[in-house]
Amino acid sequence: DAGVTQSPTHLIKTRGQQVTLRCSPKSGHDTVSWYQQALGQGPQFIFQYYEEEERQRGNFPDRFSGHQFPNYSSELNVNALLLGDSALYLCASSLGQGSDTQYFGPGTRLTVL
Amino acid sequence: AQSVTQPDIHITVSEGASLELRCNYSYGATPYLFWYVQSPGQGLQLLLKYFSGDTLVQGIKGFEAEFKRSQSSFNLRKPSVHWSDAAEYFCAAPNDYKLSFGAGTTVTVRA
Numbered sequence: 001d002a003g004v005t006q007s008p009t010h011l012i013k014t015r016g017q018q019v020t021l022r023c024s025p026k027s028g029h030d031t032v033s034w035y036q037q038a039l040g041q042g043p044q045f046i047f048q049y050y051e052e053e054e055r056q057r058g059n060f061p062d063r064f065s066g067h068q069f070p071n072y073s074s075e076l077n078v079n080a081l082l083l084g085d086s087a088l089y090l091c092a093s094s095l096g097q098g099s100d101t102q103y104f105g106p107g108t109r110l111t112v113l
Numbered sequence: 114a115q116s117v118t119q120p121d122i123h124i125t126v127s128e129g130a131s132l133e134l135r136c137n138y139s140y141g142a143t144p145y146l147f148w149y150v151q152s153p154g155q156g157l158q159l160l161l162k163y164f165s166g167d168t169l170v171q172g173i174k175g176f177e178a179e180f181k182r183s184q185s186s187f188n189l190r191k192p193s194v195h196w197s198d199a200a201e202y203f204c205a206a207p208n209d210y211k212l213s214f215g216a217g218t219t220v221t222v223r224a
Contacts, residue, residue, distance in 0.1 A: 004156075033211065042203055042214035043157070056210040090156055092212070101147070102212055104157040 002027055004093050004105035012111045013081050021076040021108045025093030031055075032074040033102060034066060035090040043090055049074050050096075078110075086112045115140040115206035117187075119215035126194050127223050134189040134218050136178075136204030146187045147205045147212070148178055157203065163187060174198070196222045 005024045013019050025032050031050045035043035045058035049068035068074045072093075078085055088109050092102035118137045126132050138144050145164050149157040161172025168180040178189045187204060199222040204215040 006156075031210075035212075042217050043212070045211035045213075048210045050210075058211065088154075092157075101159065101162055103159060104149070106156040109154070 004091055004103055006089075006091050006105040006108050008108060009106070010109045010111075012113065014113050015081055015083060017081050017112075018077065018079045019081060019110060021078075021089050021091075021110070022073065023076070023091030023093075023105060024073045025091075026103050029093035029095050029103070030072050031094045031096060031100075032068060032072065033092045033094070034074070034076045035092065036060070037088040037090055037107070039087070046076070081112045083112050086110060114208045114213075115144050116208075116213055117146070117204045117206045117215045119202075119204055119218050121218045122216065123219045123221070125221040125223060128196055129193050132189075132191045132194045132198070132220065134202050134204075134220070136187045136189065136215060137185050138187060138204075138206055139185065140206070144187075145207050146178075146180065148172065148176070148187075148189050149203045149205060149214075150174075151201045151203065151217075153200070160189070160202075194220075194222055196224070198222055 007022045033048040034046040037043045047057040048055045052068045063079045065077045088107045090107045091105045094100040094102045116139045147162045148160040161170045170178050201217045203217045205212045
């Protein structure tokens with residue numbers, strides 16, 4: 001039973017560029033949430049996708065956008081990268097909505113130079 | 114909305130000693146609560162969760178947590194720590210569809 005997978009593992013970009021991160025949920029899960037974890041801090045919620053729609057969004061600018069595909073996999077896109085976007089980006093999957101347990105992937109480490 | 118607080122930023126414990134990490138929650142009704150562990154540079158692994166029922170919850174890797182409504186706490190414990198338990202530990206609670214995390218507690222294990 002495959003867990004949550006994310007790609008790529010590491011990514012280096014320069015300011016102003018755009019980046020796409022990918023996530024495949026745990027088998028049987030239909031909900032994907034994205035979190036940003038800056039160094040030394042706890043994860044911060046970016047948004048959640050369910051039935052291919054954004055169901056809830058955290059306090060992140062419109063530069064952060066996402067998509068969920070019919071197979072429940074998801075992408076996180078960040079435009080006009082800033083130095084402050086450097087972080088570990090975590091994807092979590094769950095079943096349905098609400099308080100169901102979220103299972104996390106290994107993360108994508110994004111470095112913006 | 115639920116929120117959690119982890120009062121301890123850093124704890125150092127000797128290998129073989131017991132460990133207790135504190136988590137305080139703020140919520141009126143019966144909360145859902147989680148403990149996750151994160152090794153350096155890795156994602157978060159679920160240690161255990163509390164939804165309802167027994168207040169003592171068993172998790173993976175020999176960890177347990179006790180829900181105490183009177184103290185608004187959900188502390189994580191392990192009777193005997195191994196060097197591999199050195200990591201960062203996060204308490205979390207759901208708010209609508211998202212998880213809200215505490216600031217985390219870094220555990221250092223000394224030989």
